[in-house]
Amino acid sequence: MPAGNRLSGWEEQLIHGLIALIPRLSEEPKGERKERQKFVGYDDLLKVLREPECPACFIVRRSLQGFLSVALLEELAVPEFRERLRMSFGYCRQHSEYVRVASRNWLRKMGVAIVYEDLLGRVQDYMKKYHAVPVVSDCPLCGLQEEVESYAVQIIADYCNDSEFQDHYEASSGVCLPHLRDILKLLNGEARRFVMKSHVGKLEIRLGHLQEFIRKHDYRFTHEKMTEQEAASPRNAVRFVVGS
Amino acid sequence: MTVARSHRQEKSSPYFELLESFKLKGCPVCALLAKTVQGYLANLLYENVNDAGVRLHLRQSLGFCRDHASTLMKNGDPLGIAIIYLDILQNVHHELSKENSESLSLRLECPTCTYRRQFERTYLEVLADYLHDKELERALDDSEGLCLDHLRQLVDHVQDDSAKNNLLSIHERGLDTTRKNLSEFVRKQGVRFRNEIVSPAEEAACQRAIDFLVGKSN
Secondary structure: OOOOOOOOHHHHHHHHHHHHHHHHHHHOOOOOOOOOOOOOOHHHHHHHHOOOOOHHHHHHHHHHHHHHHHHHHHHHHOHHHHHHHHHHOOOOHHHHHHHHHHOOOHHHHHHHHHHHHHHHHHHHHHHHHHOOOOOOOOOHHHHHHHHHHHHHHHHHHHHOOOHHHHHHHHHOOOOOHHHHHHHHHHOOHHHHHHHHHHHHHHHHHHHHHHHHHHHOOOOOOOOOOOOHHHHOHHHHHHHHHHOO | OOOOOOHHHHOOHHHHHHHHHOOOOOOHHHHHHHHHHHHHHHHHHHHOOOOHHHHHHHHHOOOOOHHHHHHHHHHOOHHHHHHHHHHHHHHHHHHHHOOOOHHHOOOOOOHHHHHHHHHHHHHHHHHHHOOOOHHHHHHHHHOOOOOHHHHHHHHHHOOOHHHHHHHHHHHHHHHHHHHHHHHHHHHOOOHHHOOOOOOHHHHOHHHHHHHHHHOOOO
């Protein structure tokens, strides 16, 4: 982890939870996973809500980055993970980006070099044996991401019935569209109506910024100063639609 | 004139694009597709943001997939992006106001993915057709080769066993080189070998290995 980006208590707990989960992930069929331990407490969630991005995306990103930074240093100590990685011929494209970033740190770069030398060897063996090319599939980080994501969505949905949490949620930038869809699937009644209404309000703010951004590009109004939020509105709109 | 026409003139434009692309670092097909996608997005933002058909498609696909949205944010004109996403968000706002969450799901594929796939197929078909071409074979041999996914697609496409074996052996040699560079990089991190200089190829071997396994995005 880069300096200033240190892991907080819940992140460390979640990462160790993920490491402990790996052997079970390879054994349990999808959809039959048992109830997981809760790692993110109410106060932690309120802190995450203060971040300027989707809280579910934030939890997923920080957990996977943290997990990977630990795994690249101690990969050999988690043989199940290493084996899963060998079986899948590496990470998928999305998660390889995490590895690229992690490998900028020289200590982790050594871990990356050891792991990838092994993976390329496996590809070579496969090509020699089958006269064919293997497919990178079933990325182990995708399995972990799915776990963390459903967990993050579930805790946000659970608290949506709580009036104090609703106040904090109202003040936040809310979840991205993919996570909004997931949360709405878990809710009904008053809590569902609250989330929808809250996002209608948040969308109105986003739309206002976008409209101002477009208007201020008109030659008649280019002298008007663009606010920071208006200038960032196209980027924020894209992030809202695809997640960050 | 038809009699005098050289073999070189009969080759299509994708063939020459590929030949040029082999001189670059990384998978030549990925490099060409990245260029194609950037051209498509730039054209869409410049010419088609107000096209009703394009708008309708983008509303139903909720814009672009994550990969192409990221390319759009890196290279796209912010005004064009704002116009497209204003329309998408207005639609989402309208549906949420009606308490309708059904229509928040994707109903169409990202248009850039569809466009990219057509070009990907063309480039791979051209590669398969010209695998026995001396110039292309030499270019492939001198290059860093294809990424794993494009290599697999090409191998699946090629019927001729000798061409397939040649393709695989070229890439096995490339893998040997990358593995040696990775091993050397690791060795030179050891206390006893710290004084040995890490070569640029060894330094870049991690990125090279990642690029080979997953290709370049876009």
